[in-house]
Amino acid sequence: MDARIETSVEILKSKDFETDAHSFRVSELTKEWIQYMKSRQEWLDLEEYDLVLAARLHDIGKVGILDSVLQKPGPLTDEERAHLNLHAEIGYELACDANVQEHLALAIRHHHERWDGKGYPLGLKEQEIPFFAQVISVVDAFDAITSDRPYQKARSESEAIQELRSNAAQQFSPVLVDAFVKFLHARNG
Numbered sequence: 001m002d003a004r005i006e007t008s009v010e011i012l013k014s015k016d017f018e019t020d021a022h023s024f025r026v027s028e029l030t031k032e033w034i035q036y037m038k039s040r041q042e043w044l045d046l047e048e049y050d051l052v053l054a055a056r057l058h059d060i061g062k063v064g065i066l067d068s069v070l071q072k073p074g075p076l077t078d079e080e081r082a083h084l085n086l087h088a089e090i091g092y093e094l095a096c097d098a099n100v101q102e103h104l105a106l107a108i109r110h111h112h113e114r115w116d117g118k119g120y121p122l123g124l125k126e127q128e129i130p131f132f133a134q135v136i137s138v139v140d141a142f143d144a145i146t147s148d149r150p151y152q153k154a155r156s157e158s159e160a161i162q163e164l165r166s167n168a169a170q171q172f173s174p175v176l177v178d179a180f181v182k183f184l185h186a187r188n189g
Contacts, residue, residue, distance in 0.1 A: 005057065005098045012063045016070050018149070019062050025143050027056035030135065036183045054107035054132050057100075058140060061091025061108070073150045085120050088112050107132035111140060114171045126173075134173045138164065138180050141172070157184065 037043040092109035110133035117125030145160035168177040
């Protein structure tokens with residue numbers, strides 16, 4: 001990993017431990033999901049290291065977000081939400097400045113795009129969204145739902161699965177939601 005990215009990870013860790021812990025969990029769960037898919041003879045051409053690294057770095061742009069917004073315990077104002085949403089572009093710029101491979105930088109930039117085109121930063125939809133970003137989006141949401149956050153208490157895995165399913169074809173790729181839920185069921189035995 002480039003020294004600039006390592007430094008940004010360290011800054012994020014010291015600035016917002018929860019975001020760093022979240023990114024670590026997302027990368028670990030992504031790695032498990034990839035291994036599951038490969039065991040089923042799917043995603044065989046996928047570069048595991050690249051996707052896991054993109055998952056680890058997906059929120060790196062939060063180094064540029066105000067602490068008052070990151071740590072706010074209640075709902076964000078429209079202005080605060082717009083500021084928070086800048087993290088995708090900031091992360092992309094950091095990745096580009098550090099000469100991270102383009103497909104990794106694009107995953108960081110587009111992990112908040114939505115299947116229905118109502119996401120950010122560019123409003124991409126369906127297959128316009130880079131595959132890595134689609135994968136990270138599902139795992140990111142799952143971890144956000146099942147972890148305590150400043151603005152909400154953790155919910156159960158079954159509640160998270162229900163939320164993913166109810167947002168398939170709106171927020172998430174329906175094919176990826178289905179694959180992720182099968183992975184979770186297999187993982188839990």
